[in-house]
Amino acid sequence: MMDLTELKEAIESKQYDKIADICDELQLQLAAQGIKEPEGWPYCIHLLGHIYTQDINSARFLWKRLPSSVKESQPEVVAVWKIGQCMWTHDYAGVHGALHSFNWSPEVQQIITALSDSYTKRAFELLLAAYxxxxxxxxxxxxxxxxxxxxxxxxxxxxxxxxxxxxxxxxxxxAVVDQRLHSSTLQNLTEYVFHLEH
Structure with missing residues (x-):
């Protein structure tokens, strides 16, 4: 029996950065029990969890492991993977297009909205740094x-x-400058001043 309570709690509390780890751990536990393809597994949420943290390598490996029956029967999973593909190729416009081109289920939509916001902020920070x-x-x-x-x-x-x-x-x-002095720097400065005075 699959217990998705921790996953549901993470989604409800908007801790989307924890989704991938929770799903990976649960999948490992099920595999240890000999359950390789659990009935009702939240493939879409699992894949989106990796994409949300921009761990595109893990998302790619998960996509490769997905049963072809899931890829053929769950268009939302394919739509989520389209986002990952665009991130992989640094197609910024494609990522935004993929985020907004599917009629997401309510549970997935809240994660998509958060992903869209964070992706826009990251893109803006890149523009700040590069131009x-x-x-x-x-x-x-x-x-x-x-x-x-x-x-x-x-x-x-x-x-x-x-x-x-x-x-x-x-x-x-x-630029924010860290003005704290490391204790060894302070010690060296103290010894230097002591040496000058004596």
Whole structure:
């Protein structure tokens, strides 16, 4: 008998980063009991758990292990894998397209929404790190938004627009400097000052 209580609790409490580990562990426990393909296994959620944490290698191996009957009979599993494929090839627009191109079941939809939000934030952080200027069109493609939405999203975060060229100037975030001194550094400084005074 399969107990999915821990998995359901993780989903209900929006701890989506725990889904893959919970499913992997449960699958190992079932395999130890000789159950290789449990009836009613949440393949879609399991695959999405790996994709949510962007562990695309594990998602690929899980996809390869899936019975062909599941791939043929569960279009939602195939749709989830499309997201993983696009992540694997760094097709940012494709990821956003795959996230929004399927009529997800309610349980999966909440994870998809969280994945979409976190993926947009990660893409934005990549743009921050990689560009000093970028076109509105390219920004929209990376963020999976319309040009107007991408423009509003970036302007809210302090970027500026050159209307003539439709180029955005990226506002870099100030670097946070850790100003704590390591105890050995403090010790060395103390000894140095002591040496100067004596």
């Amino acid at each position: 000093s200027t970028i076109s509105v069109a390219d920004t929209a493609q990376f963020l999976g938004m319309s040009k107007d939405d991408a423009l509003a999203y970036t302007l809210q975060r302090g970027w500026t627009l050159d209307s003539a060229s439709q180029m955005l100037t990226v506002k870099k975030m100030p």
